[in-house]
Every structure is written in C-alpha cells, then in structure tokens.
Amino acid sequence: MTGKRLISWLFLGSQLLISAETIFAAPPKSFEVSDVAASSSCEGKYIILKMDDLRVKENNNLSQSWLAYISKVKELNIKSSMGLIVEEVTKGAAPFNTELMSLHKDERFEVWHHGWDHKRRNLLPKKDNLGEFAGTPYEYQYDHLQKGIVYARDVLGIEFLTVGTPYNKSDETFVKVLHQHPSLKVWLYCQDESFSGLCLKRGPSNHLEDPIGRVSYTSFLTAYASSIHPYLVLQGHPDMWDKESFAQFEKVIGYLKRHKACFVLPSEYYRIRKG
Ligand SMILES: [Zn+2]
Numbered sequence: 118m119t120g121k122r123l124i125s126w127l128f129l130g131s132q133l134l135i136s137a138e139t140i141f142a143a144p145p146k147s148f149e150v151s152d153v154a155a156s157s158s159c160e161g162k163y164i165i166l167k168m169d170d171l172r173v174k175e176n177n178n179l180s181q182s183w184l185a186y187i188s189k190v191k192e193l194n195i196k197s198s199m200g201l202i203v204e205e206v207t208k209g210a211a212p213f214n215t216e217l218m219s220l221h222k223d224e225r226f227e228v229w230h231h232g233w234d235h236k237r238r239n240l241l242p243k244k245d246n247l248g249e250f251a252g253t254p255y256e257y258q259y260d261h262l263q264k265g266i267v268y269a270r271d272v273l274g275i276e277f278l279t280v281g282t283p284y285n286k287s288d289e290t291f292v293k294v295l296h297q298h299p300s301l302k303v304w305l306y307c308q309d310e311s312f313s314g315l316c317l318k319r320g321p322s323n324h325l326e327d328p329i330g331r332v333s334y335t336s337f338l339t340a341y342a343s344s345i346h347p348y349l350v351l352q353g354h355p356d357m358w359d360k361e362s363f364a365q366f367e368k369v370i371g372y373l374k375r376h377k378a379c380f381v382l383p384s385e386y387y388r389i390r391k392g
Contacts, residue, residue, distance in 0.1 A: 139307035161377035186355035200231030330357030
C-alpha cells in the first residue's frame, strides 16, 4: 500500500469512528424541557436517591457493595444519583473512570459533585472547620468547587449539574462560591434558601439509614411520614451496606412503589420544577 493510500484509509477510519461515536453516544444530561409535560405529574412523592461517597476501591474500580447497589437499582427499575469525591478521579484508575462515565450516560443514574477531597483540615484562622465547605477560607472553597467541576468535565466528560457538600455542612462562603458556578443547578440537602437554583432540603427526621451505613425501614417510615415537601431526598452510603441493608432497601422501595412514588434524578427534578 502506498503512503498516500494508507493516509486516506486512516482518514476514512477516523471519520467512521467519529460518526460511530456520534450515533452511539447517549444524549447528555441537560435542561432541555421536552419531557417536562410527561413527567411533571406524579401521584405520589418524587423520590431522589442521594447516595454518597463514590471512591476508587478494589481492582481500581468501585467496591463490590457499590456495584451491587448499581445492579439493584437496575433490577428494581428505579433511578439513583451518586456523589463523587472528585479527587478519586486523579488516581488514574481507568476502570473506575470508565464506570463513572457510563453510569452518568445511563438515564437511570446521575453523578454529582460531592467535594474535591471530602476532608476536614482544621484550617486557620478558626481551626474549627466542619467540612470542606464550612469554616474554610473563600479561596479554598472556590478552588475545591472549581477543580471538581473542571476535572469531571475534562477527564470524564461529565458536566456536573448537582452538588452536595461533605457531611452536609456549608456556610455563607459556600453560598457565595456556589453562586459563582451557575452550572450547578441543584443543591442536595440545601441549607440556604437564597440559593438561586433548586434548593432541596433534608426535612425533619429524614434518615434512610440509622445509624449511618445501615438502612432502616422503620427509620424510613418516620422520614416518609414527616416529609412536608412534594419530594423526599433519601441519603445512603451503599459502600457500607451489608445483606440486611440491601434487604431493608428493597422493602423501602417496595413501600414507595405501592405509594405511587416517582423516582427521579436531581437534574430531572430540576426540569420538572423549574422547566
Ligand atoms: Zn460524604
């Protein structure tokens, strides 16, 4: 084969690859409002599953517990959002990153910004910071929020639309920093109603897990009964779940389905409320 022919074959190959990517790529999560009418009426409550702490674990991928949770969501035909600690992406774990990318493209899942490193650093001047976005300086918070957004976009191709702070702790500095990143539209367990996006609160007695890491059907029933909003955001940590927690989780989902709940992703609920 001549050099010229080889080049033209290579060119053709790259064109085919590009068009295959275009055809098979899932539509990005966005705020197009075409499906608003169809999903804006729900007979029961809107349920948002807020699952925290995606990290790199065994075999440079998600842990077995996380993978079991993802399978369970598919099996139960529901939807779930998951909070990524973005620094994990920098650890160079290709299987983990690939898994995240395919999850976010899947219409049943949404990956969101759960901080850069999730750490309490006890920084000066107060030495009493409660979390990454509470009690820490403005520059620190801006940097952590910003680089989380940039890494997810550049390395994973994920445009974060939702944020939830580590330990659900925030301060007035965080609200300021958040408003400087208007691409973040939804705040899970929002603590400040001045947030111009969608402020989804925890509400009283809202615990899917009791204690943290163990799903409790009884605790969920209290959360459901005390919920004063048309939505309920249920928080969990699947990495900590054992068999019993998975069984309790199924019981919770069964109850919600019997009560005609609608499982939505945070970005989807944004469209319903603000679209
Ligand atoms: Zn967390």
